[in-house]
Amino acid sequence: DLLSHVGAFRNLGRPVCIGHSRKQFLKKLLGRPVDERVFATVGVAVAVALQGADVIRVHDVAAARDAIVACQAVLTGAMEPLS
Numbered sequence: 203d204l205l206s207h208v209g210a211f212r213n214l215g216r217p218v219c220i221g222h223s224r225k226q227f228l229k230k231l232l233g234r235p236v237d238e239r240v241f242a243t244v245g246v247a248v249a250v251a252l253q254g255a256d257v258i259r260v261h262d263v264a265a266a267r268d269a270i271v272a273c274q275a276v277l278t279g280a281m282e283p284l285s
Contacts, residue, residue, distance in 0.1 A: 205246060208253035217256040222246050224261060244269045252277075 204211075211218045222228075224239045232242055240262050247258050247266040252273070260266045275281050 205250060208250050208255050212254050212256075218254070219257040219259065220247075220250045220255045221259040222250070223259060240265060248273050 205220065205222065208218055208220070223243045224236050228234070228239045228242045228246075229236070232239070234242070243260055243262060244265050247260055248269050250258060251270045258266065258270075
């Protein structure tokens with residue numbers, strides 16, 4: 203419930219930090235061990251970024267960043283490379 207309502211927390215006027223990387227809820231959801239939760243972690247990172255999370259704490263920073271940038275580029279049509 204918390205991860206699907208990031209906007210409600212943003213409405214409180216404070217930065218929102220999400221730290222979901224490889225957490226137990228992903229094991230319950232997918233049945234995968236911790237070393238196989240990278241893709242799920244990236245998926246959640248994209249979802250909370252689209253909701254406006256200010257800080258997203260993950261172990262696999264490059265994978266999460268690339269997925270968020272690519273998703274935002276597709277959604278906005280801004281397909282220019284980052285400098």
